[in-house]
Amino acid sequence: MGKEEREARKRARIEAAERRKEALAEARNQRAIRSTAKKSRALGFIQVAWVVEAMIVVIVVLVYIPILNQWRLELMGKLLLPVIGSILAEGGVAFGGPHIKKWLQGKFGKPEA
Secondary structure, three states, rough: OHHHHHHHHHHHHHHHHHHHHHHHHHHHHHHHHHHHHHHHHHHHHHHHHHHHHHHHHHHHHHHHHHOOOOHHHHHHHHHHHHOOOOHHHHHHHHHHHHHHHHHHHHOOOOOOO
8 A cells, every 4th residue: 555545545534524524513503493493483472372362352351341241240350360460471471581591691601592
């Protein structure tokens, strides 16, 4: 085996190692892109869902409340308070979540992706 042949094999090994590294990096990037897309869909759903829920409650209150008798009105009042509270909590989480994440990343020194 000549010197040129050894160098050619060495170059081939180095190039193969570089191609493997590039393939692994590309696979890692694709996984990150898919994961971010899933998170974005979930976050988008959460940010829209509480608004839709609030609109449904408003419609129910405007349409259904005027035709209720007294005891049903009291029951509706007791049921609406927890529902409205949960909708407001969901809205607060949807609004505050990204801000809390940025604060934590800044506090613990994690770079934003």
